[in-house]
Amino acid sequence: MRMRPTLNWTPPEDLPPGTTDLGSVVDALSAGGVLVLSGAGISTQSGIPDYRGEGGSLSRHTPMTYQDFTSSAQARRRYWARSHLGWRTFARARPNDGHGAVAAFGRHGLLSGVITQNVDGLHQGAGSEGVVELHGSLDRVVCLACGALSPRRELARRLEKANPGFAPVASAINPDGDADLTDDQVGDFRVMPCTICGGILKPDVVFFGEAVPPPRVEHCRGLVRAAASLLVLGSSLTVMSGLRFVRQAAQAGIPVLIVNRDPTRGDIHALTRIALPLSTALTTVADCLGIAVDDETAA
DSSP: OOOOOOOOOOOOTOOOBBOOHHHHHHHHHHOOOOOEEOOGGGGGGTTOOOOSSOOOOTTTTTOOOOHHHHHHHHHHHHHHHHHHHHHHTTTTTOOHHHHHHHHHHHTTTTTTEEEESSSSSSHHHHHHSSSSOOOOOOEEEEEEETTOOEEHHHHHHHHHHHHHTTTOOOOOTTTTTTTTHHHHHHTTTTOOOOTTOOOEEEEEOOOOOOOOOOOHHHHHHHHHHHHHHEEESSSSOOOOHHHHHHHHHHHHTTOOOEEEESSTTTTTGOEEEEEOOOHHHHHHHHHHOOOOOOHHHHH
């Protein structure tokens, strides 16, 4: 029997409560050397929903798993139809003040790095440099046979040409760029193969049930070892891909600070969890530090 990945987590009753005091975050950034680990919650203000917050997509949508994608042609047809439609909305998303604040902290030399679990590219769009995309990026497509990488926009043009008039109305767009469509709406959507070898194309992202490439994990572990503190922004830390870095930091005595309105799986390892809306919290911290959040970069 195929095991499905853990998608949800139920907070225990004895978790420490959240606070609204941002002093610890201000102090950490003032000292410098802060490593940021961001999740879907930082992008919600940009119109991209999160997985597990209020109204999160997991309440109505089960993400595609790597096992289903690779084993079923029908699953790939369903995924690419939904993703092709969702991509049109996803690609129009723009960085918000939260992304802008992180970029501003980096420009002022307060950060040692940025790791994101998101696949939306919004940190880079706001001006952050050297961002580690833990789960990859929807901007790229990879061939599972020959490994060739190609731009997502190039595939989008091929899919539009192969599926003229495909424009169903989705009930929702999800954090992975997938749109909610019925099987009838998917219909006989045509999937495109690799232009080099004819192999199966997949977005260059880590699906649920798929492992993050070990070299990428080790790079992130090195960033944690070198950090003065770890600042988690908008992640429930439900899946191990992000939680392991929180555990690593805590075990090494590196302070862990979490900004997330809801409890997270990493709260027991953190000095504090600030239960505030993310953009509001980060712009307030920037104000305390005398740093302007420049929205011109995002524009």
